[in-house]
Amino acid sequence: MQRAGFSAFFEGDIEDAEIGDLRLKIAYTDRTALNFQISPKQVRKISHSGAAARLQNIYPTIMAEPFFPRMAKALRRLDKQRARNITVLHAAPCQHAVVFAAPRSQSDIYLMFAGIREHMNALGKDTGIVILASPDEFRAAVVFHFNELKSFSDRPVSLIFVEDVRLAAYAVPSSLEKHIQAKTFVFVSSGTYLSAAGWAAVSQARDGLTFLDVGNPVQTTAPGEATFSCFAWSVAGLKAYLDRTDTPAGGLDSLPPAAKLMTLAKRVPDAANALFFPSPSPLLHAINSRFES
Numbered sequence: 001m002q003r004a005g006f007s008a009f010f011e012g013d014i015e016d017a018e019i020g021d022l023r024l025k026i027a028y029t030d031r032t033a034l035n036f037q038i039s040p041k042q043v044r045k046i047s048h049s050g051a052a053a054r055l056q057n058i059y060p061t062i063m064a065e066p067f068f069p070r071m072a073k074a075l076r077r078l079d080k081q082r083a084r085n086i087t088v089l090h091a092a093p094c095q096h097a098v099v100f101a102a103p104r105s106q107s108d109i110y111l112m113f114a115g116i117r118e119h120m121n122a123l124g125k126d127t128g129i130v131i132l133a134s135p136d137e138f139r140a141a142v143v144f145h146f147n148e149l150k151s152f153s154d155r156p157v158s159l160i161f162v163e164d165v166r167l168a169a170y171a172v173p174s175s176l177e178k179h180i181q182a183k184t185f186v187f188v189s190s191g192t193y194l195s196a197a198g199w200a201a202v203s204q205a206r207d208g209l210t211f212l213d214v215g216n217p218v219q220t221t222a223p224g225e226a227t228f229s230c231f232a233w234s235v236a237g238l239k240a241y242l243d244r245t246d247t248p249a250g251g252l253d254s255l256p257p258a259a260k261l262m263t264l265a266k267r268v269p270d271a272a273n274a275l276f277f278p279s280p281s282p283l284l285h286a287i288n289s290r291f292e293s
Contacts, residue, residue, distance in 0.1 A: 009065070022037075023036065063282075076249045076287065087160070096203065098127060123203050130176070132162050168190065169187055184232070185234075201268045202232070209266070212230040212268045213272070214272045229274070248287075250288070
């Protein structure tokens with residue numbers, strides 16, 4: 001028994017404190033049993049899609065398990081719940097917010113703040129800037145540039161930290177409704193930057209769902225795509241959509257918008273460009289392949 005090894009998956013909820021007191025009981029046909037203490041280092045709590053993606057290293061064929069559809073649906077739900085855990089560093093109320101999810105590289109963080117400094121004073125008087133960032137190794141860089149931005153302009157600027165910047169769009173309703181009091185917004189993901197046409201449109205994009213088309217930096221002649229990596233909506237509209245919809249794990253922009261949304265939405269051409277196109281893991285793709293819009 002000291003050398004035996006196996007993996008087991010248990011469905012349900014468990015608190016972090018309970019992981020430190022787990023035991024494995026092995027019962028034999030002669031009604032005897034052995035109890036083994038399980039080290040917390042041997043336990044993996046799969047509470048969000050990022051943790052699930054690492055499962056492939058130890059269990060490459062988990063997608064074939066009968067419980068996988070239930071796990072996939074739970075992870076999509078847990079990603080939305082996880083995004084509600086926010087920490088407000090500075091909040092400045094405004095009616096209309098341009099929300100940026102901070103990139104996760106020094107150069108792209110600089111590019112984001114440089115674009116904001118260049119265009120923010122031309123925005124409407126009731127428009128503010130909101131930065132959503134992860135409290136990771138790039139936190140210091142974000143705080144430094146944010147403090148410079150505050151001193152640069154008297155426009156309302158806010159900085160809020162979220163657990164995972166991939167899920168920043170899911171944090172928009174709780175961040176804006178409670179702390180910023182904004183009614184409408186434009187969201188720009190961490191892998192996207194606004195073009196001149198995009199900056200010209202952000203103050204006016206307040207009338208229902210609007211996609212700011214995102215261009216491909218490699219195929220520059222290809223038309224831009226409507227994606228949740230750059231869109232405008234009302235806070236109430238996005239909140240209602242998230243509450244009633246089975247949304248994808250790994251972020252709202254992990255899948256294209258549903259066809260029924262496209263028929264209702266407006267579009268702004270040539271409004272943004274992608275910094276990169278993330279490649280989802282095969283496991284994340286499988287989790288979202290059962291997505292129900």
